Amino acid sequence: MKIAQVAPLYESVPPKAYGATERVVSALTEQLVAWGHDVTLFAAGDSKTQARLRATHPVGLWRDERVWDTTSHHLRQLDAVVRRSAQFDLVHFHGEPFHLPLQRYMSCPSLTTVHGRLLVPDHGPLYGAYPDAPLVSISDSQRKDTPHANWIGTVHHGLPLDAMRFSPNGGDYLLFVGRMMPEKGIERAVEIARRAGLPLKIAAAVHPGERAWFREEIYPMLEASQSFVEYLGEVGGETRLELFSHARALMFPIGWEEPFGLVLIEAMASGTPAIAFRRGAVPEIVEHGVTGFIVDDVEQAVRAVQKLGTIRRNDCRRSFERRFSAERMTRDYLAIYRTLLADPARGGEEWAPGDPMQA
Known part of the structure; x- marks a missing residue:
């Protein structure tokens, strides 16, 4: 064809x-x-x-x-x-x-x-x-x-199948990956990490349309949270693979009707479960209790962090291979x-x- x-x-x-x-x-x-x-x-x-x-x-x-x-x-x-x-x-x-x-x-x-x-x-x-x-x-x-x-x-x-690097062992940090924009819920990700007592690594691009919002509202918050938040900017290549494969969980606290969410299956391919808000396509992608947890608010997300030990990383990878x-x-x-x-x-x-x- x-x-x-x-x-x-x-x-x-x-x-x-x-x-x-x-x-x-x-x-x-x-x-x-x-x-x-x-x-x-x-x-x-x-x-x-x-x-x-x-x-x-x-x-x-x-x-x-x-x-x-x-x-x-x-x-x-x-x-x-x-x-x-x-x-x-x-x-x-x-x-x-x-x-x-x-x-x-x-x-x-x-x-x-x-x-x-x-x-x-x-x-x-x-x-x-x-x-x-x-x-x-x-x-x-x-x-x-x-x-x-x-x-x-x-x-x-x-x-x-080889797009991401699978790791059977998670690390000690939460991960936020994507585009820095209001709908993605970066403020909620920081709050969840703070309340869960875990470090948060942020790998996110800031596009021209969001630069003023990032400079005025988000950057000061990140500066004030340096004790547990590491902002890496836009990340690719080997660094990106390592971030996904060694995270304890991907944070996906969206506040809009996300039509898919590619980072969810990138995390899955790496063996990393997701904690995702129940918006948009999330219920079609994340298998609750198998490849992550679907939550409705920050409080549920914090509790989900404490239950990450019940998710088997091999199951995340198998689900990716079967479905995505x-x-x-x-x-x-x-x-x-x-x-x-x-x-x-x-x-x-x-x-x-x-x-x-x-x-």
Whole structure:
């Protein structure tokens, strides 16, 4: 099958540190290539892939200090995709929805995985205007505000089996990894660590839109908590692997409807359980009492820290391998691709996980 994968240009594929969407696109792309498919990846020029790379900007936009208007770069990328669409059996979009007005005029079917949170005032009218756009959600929870969009499947994220480093023994610290933004609950993570009497390591990126909030509200809190909080900034490579594999638990005290939460399965792959708030896709990912604990508030989270000894790290790893591998994710997408190609006008009946699938 000739497939185009279109990644957002904010980060390289895979990302050097933070970048959940780009990490997933990389896992999918490389697995498709390994299984013999002819894949073209439209992504930033500093991406690393076995696929054919088509770049419209030399580096990830968030790594280029000259870039201010990211929209203009994504529009150039879209033009490159549309002009080459006759070369593919299918184009799989993962980024901004700029392509929706043009999908009807492309020379092959297209599919869009929606990676972000959906909001009724914004995305309701958007998908209402393009009812023929085939969409894939990354969790069932993600769909709840736009249930009438043209959903043709849900595919949970997956990662290569060797993406993380498994450790059978946890360390003596709690871990917070992700993007530094209000919805992620960094203040709650600090409070939980303080009350549980454990150190907290924070590896988090601060993007331009959150810099003022971080400087004025979060940095002073971190400075005042230096006795038990270590802020590492944005972390990648070997350091990131070590942080995950030796943490006692990943803290995921979100305050919004997170559509997935890739760090949850990265922790799982490392053998590290998660303590996660019951929001968004968390109940679809974390198996309560098996791969972590699902809690409703700070008090429950503190109690969950005391129960971490009941979680077996081998069970976390086994759950990752069974539910969240790149192979499983890629099989799921291939089934959807074939369904869509059989009926490009609609995508046929909605595919559901568990159907017979062959690579």
